[in-house]
Amino acid sequence: MTAMPDYAIEVEGLTKVYKGSNGEKLALDNVSLKIPRGSFFALLGPNGAGKSTFINILAGLVTKTSGTAKIWGNDIEAQMRAARCSIGIVPQELNLDAFFTPRQVMELQAGLYGVPKSERRTDEILAAIGLADKADSYARSLSGGMRRRLLVGKAMVHTPPVLVLDEPTAGVDIELRQQLWAYVKELNKAGVTIVLTTHYLEEAEELCDEIAIINQGNVIAHEDKRSLLRRIDHKTLVLTVNNELNAVPEALSPWGAELKSENQIALHYRPSNTQMAEILEAIHGCGLAIKDLSTEEGDLEDIFLMLTRDNNKQRAGAGKAA
Numbered sequence: 300m301t302a303m304p305d306y307a308i309e310v311e312g313l314t315k316v317y318k319g320s321n322g323e324k325l326a327l328d329n330v331s332l333k334i335p336r337g338s339f340f341a342l343l344g345p346n347g348a349g350k351s352t353f354i355n356i357l358a359g360l361v362t363k364t365s366g367t368a369k370i371w372g373n374d375i376e377a378q379m380r381a382a383r384c385s386i387g388i389v390p391q392e393l394n395l396d397a398f399f400t401p402r403q404v405m406e407l408q409a410g411l412y413g414v415p416k417s418e419r420r421t422d423e424i425l426a427a428i429g430l431a432d433k434a435d436s437y438a439r440s441l442s443g444g445m446r447r448r449l450l451v452g453k454a455m456v457h458t459p460p461v462l463v464l465d466e467p468t469a470g471v472d473i474e475l476r477q478q479l480w481a482y483v484k485e486l487n488k489a490g491v492t493i494v495l496t497t498h499y500l501e502e503a504e505e506l507c508d509e510i511a512i513i514n515q516g517n518v519i520a521h522e523d524k525r526s527l528l529r530r531i532d533h534k535t536l537v538l539t540v541n542n543e544l545n546a547v548p549e550a551l552s553p554w555g556a557e558l559k560s561e562n563q564i565a566l567h568y569r570p571s572n573t574q575m576a577e578i579l580e581a582i583h584g585c586g587l588a589i590k591d592l593s594t595e596e597g598d599l600e601d602i603f604l605m606l607t608r609d610n611n612k613q614r615a616g617a618g619k620a621a
């Protein structure tokens with residue numbers, strides 16, 4: 300029996316330059332990333348950051364310019380077959396043939412991967428993704444959410460140890476999202492490494508245990524979710540006052556005060572360097588009578604915005620200095 304690798308995906312110095320008629324575009328800039336076996340991993344980044352390029356290189360759809368990538372210990376070039384068999388990819392686009400039924404889609408894919416008939420799990424997978432009763436309906440009659448789940452099933456026909464989902468819930472309604480996640484969570488519990496890209500940061504916050512943030516082709520953070528969230532140093536204080544306001548008092552501007560309604564103000568502060576007494580004193584000094592107050596914690600979205608904003612500033616600064 301071969302030993303299991305420590306890392307489901309191991310990428311070293313991965314670089315991709317697209318060459319086109321408009322010149323060159325550096326989409327991945329010397330990216331090194333190790334995704335531990337068994338993890339539920341989120342790869343986050345703003346539009347155009349390089350996430351799809353990264354995934355498409357792993358899928359064999361885009362050719363890397365330089366660097367190395369291994370899937371389940373198999374180099375994507377030197378051990379291409381083994382690498383491909385180790386990964387299932389759920390693409391962004393709902394690219395299903397309208398005249399195939401879910402059963403046919405699964406059987407065809409199993410055939411492509413050379414899964415012997417006796418080892419196929421078509422019915423089991425269709426049941427797990429909630430499509431047992433649609434097994435023989437044309438794909439064109441399936442809803443967007445059902446098609447998305449069928450793509451997840453299709454990616455699992457060869458029982459890969461690594462499953463990559465590229466924006467899997469875009470346009471999927473909440474209930475179906477929950478169903479999809481329930482299945483993906485089960486897979487993860489059973490040992491499948493899950494790599495997820497998503498624009499819904501709360502989804503990454505809820506599901507994933509490790510997070511990497513990519514910006515303009517660079518990995519700018521890679522941490523355990525908890526330690527990443529610990530970096531958040533941002534809170535919002537929402538005040539309801541008895542006064543009627545038509546503008547924010549000047550004395551509250553140090554906390555980026557915003558008027559939410561005629562008797563509600565939001566203040567933003569960094570808990571690490573702010574004394575609540577100082578804020579309350581300023582409020583009192585403006586003659587405001589507090590009726591109610593609440594605080595809101597920062598979340599992954601705040602940290603994501605902070606890190607990508609800082610990184611963009613640094614890059615702009617470095618560009619000017621050069």
Ligand SMILES: Nc1ncnc2c1ncn2[C@@H]1O[C@H](COP(=O)(O)OP(=O)(O)OP(=O)(O)O)[C@@H](O)[C@H]1O
Nearest residue numbers: 317319324326344345346347348349350351352353
């Ligand atoms: N085939 C291509 N030719 C030229 N440039 C490309 C090509 N594909 C992607 N790019 C560029 O490479 C950069 C990274 O694109 P990529 O699609 O990997 O980003 P992404 O993070 O997946 O974005 P999104 O979240 O919008 O899908 C972008 O600037 C994009 O315009």
